[in-house]
Amino acid sequence: MITLPGSLATTQQYVRRWADDLRAGALELDRDPDAIHRYLDLPAVRFLAGHEVPPDWDRAGPEAGSGPAHGLATLERVLVSEELARGDAGMMLASPGASMCGVLLSVLGSQEQRDWVYGILAERPRWTCFALTEPERGSAIGEMTSTLTPTGDGSYVLDGEKRYVGNAARADVGAVFARVAGTERLGVLAVLVDTSDPGFRAEPLPTVGLRGVQLTRITLDSVHVPAERVLGAHLPATRRGMWSIVAVFNQLRPSVAAIALGIARAAHEYVAEHRGRLRGAERDLHEALGQRIDAARQLTYRAALAVDARPSAGHLASAAKARACELAEEVTLAAPGFFGPGARVDHPLLDKLARDARGVEFMEGTRTIQKLNLFQGLHTGKVGRN
Ligand SMILES: Cc1cc2nc3c(=O)[nH]c(=O)nc-3n(C[C@H](O)[C@H](O)[C@H](O)COP(=O)(O)OP(=O)(O)OC[C@H]3O[C@@H](n4cnc5c(N)ncnc54)[C@H](O)[C@@H]3O)c2cc1C
Known part of the structure; x- marks a missing residue:
């Protein structure tokens, strides 16, 4: 059993308090992703945007670009993600801020690039x-x-198409992955792009789950990328390519697991709150689901600690992501069963949570891909069997 360090207790208190505000906007944002503009003053949203730093926040992050919304250690990000996603994953993912770009910058960004973003x-x-x-x-x-x-x-011209990119139609800055022309499979770089530059176009796509994040299709048509926007150019060759990219994904994956846990918890708690006292088989099922959420949280904490200790140790992160997403789907599909026929119509939040759980399954790679990654870890002995 992993107990959170005392310094994270303050974090947890804040984000728990803020999560209920996110819930208040959940269904409105689900209907209209542009509604996020009406919620920019919420503490949780200001926090994610990097504009709200609680004065007694106990954290150590002296390097540039650190702060609650960016530069968090993986374990802290996991904790924040679960609590805020319990409020509403759509609102959390729709919020402005450094988000995944911040993690990328923490691994691959130079001082100047962090300052710019x-x-x-x-x-x-x-x-x-x-x-x-x-x-x-x-x-x-x-x-x-x-x-x-x-x-x-030293500059580049960027061409191509991207799909299912969150928040791109609202973004001022983007991190884009592309292959250097004429290189082999692994010649991939990440670059920063000013989305107002000529040739960058982003259009929202119709989606079913996690609608707030407004998934987007991006067209890149001869976008000029100056040399100073190429991420990792200041690092030794061994640290700027695939190694760093894998390290970024390893750090992000436990947070996606935590988002799935937050969605599962939201559905589980909704049942407890709206059904009152459960009896017999219903109580057993509800308790069993709660225990499995707690177990998946432990796995997610372990995965986050492993990545914080060694950025290349991502196999447990894959296990946590696969487990948490599977559970989120199971819990959100079981929850309407506690309310009888028509529950997804009568309880729109439960309907939304089931759609959101399906959405998070695809973020950062599906369960199949995570299982492949985990099996590679088991096969090569990089992850233990206990
Ligand atoms: C809410 C949400 C937010 C997202 N945000 C972003 C974002 O900000 N930026 C971004 O770039 N992308 C984003 N994505 C896209 C997401 O990363 C992809 O959807 C995901 O990686 C899967 O890729 P795909 O949809 O092309 O499916 P594919 O990879 O084509 O997979 C399709 C199916 O085939 C299976 N499959 C694939 N390969 C194998 C294999 N080798 N063996 C067995 N089965 C396999 C998969 O499990 C899946 O069931 C987001 C997606 C969602 C839903």
Whole structure:
């Protein structure tokens, strides 16, 4: 059993308190993703945007770009993600801020690049996006077809198409992954893009789950990328390519597991709150689901601690992501059963939670991909069997 360090108790208290505000906007945002603009003053949203730092927040993050919304250790991000997603995962993911871009910057960004991005975010609530997935290739980094063509002076021209990218139509800054033209499968770089630059176009897509995050199709048509926007160029060659990209995904994955746990908890707590005292088989089922949520949280904490100790240790993160997403689907599909026929119509939040649980399954790679990753870890002995 992993007990959270005392310093994280303050974090947990704050975010728990803020989560209920997110719930208040959940269904409105689900109907209209633009509603996020009406919630920018909520403490949770200001916190995610990097504009609210509680004065007694106990944290150590002296390096540039650190702060509650960015530069969090994986375990802390897991805790924040679960609590806020329990409030509403859609509102959390729709909030402005550094988000996934912040994790990328913490691994691959130079001081100047962090200053550039955080300088933009400091002005007012602004969004970032993280563009990896492609229409025909999914998120397989090695198969990426978006290209960066060198211009000879350290700059590049970026072309391609991205799909299912959260918040891109609202973003001022994007991190885009692409392959350097003429290189092999692993010649992938991440670059920062100013979304107002010519050639960058983002259009929202119709979606069913986690609608607040407003998934987007991006077209990149000869976007100029100056040399100073290429991430990792200041790092040794061994640290700037695939290694760093894998480290970024390893750090993000436990947070996605935590979002799934937050969704599962929201449905589980909704049943307890709206059904009152349960008896017999119903009580047994509800208790069993609660115990499984607690067990999946322990696995997620272990995964986060493993990644914080060694950024390449991502196999448990895959296990946690797969387990938490499976459970989120199971709990959100079981919850309407406690209310009888028509429950998803009579309890719109339960309907939304079931759709959101399906959505989180795809974020950061599906269960199949996570299981493949875990099996590789088991096969190579990088992860223990206990
Ligand atoms: C809410 C949400 C937010 C997202 N945000 C972003 C974002 O901000 N940026 C971004 O770039 N992307 C984002 N995505 C996209 C997400 O990362 C992809 O949907 C995900 O990685 C899966 O890729 P895909 O949809 O192309 O499916 P595919 O990878 O094509 O998979 C389709 C199916 O085939 C299975 N499959 C694939 N490969 C194998 C294999 N080798 N063996 C067995 N089965 C396999 C999968 O399990 C799945 O069932 C988001 C998606 C969602 C739903």
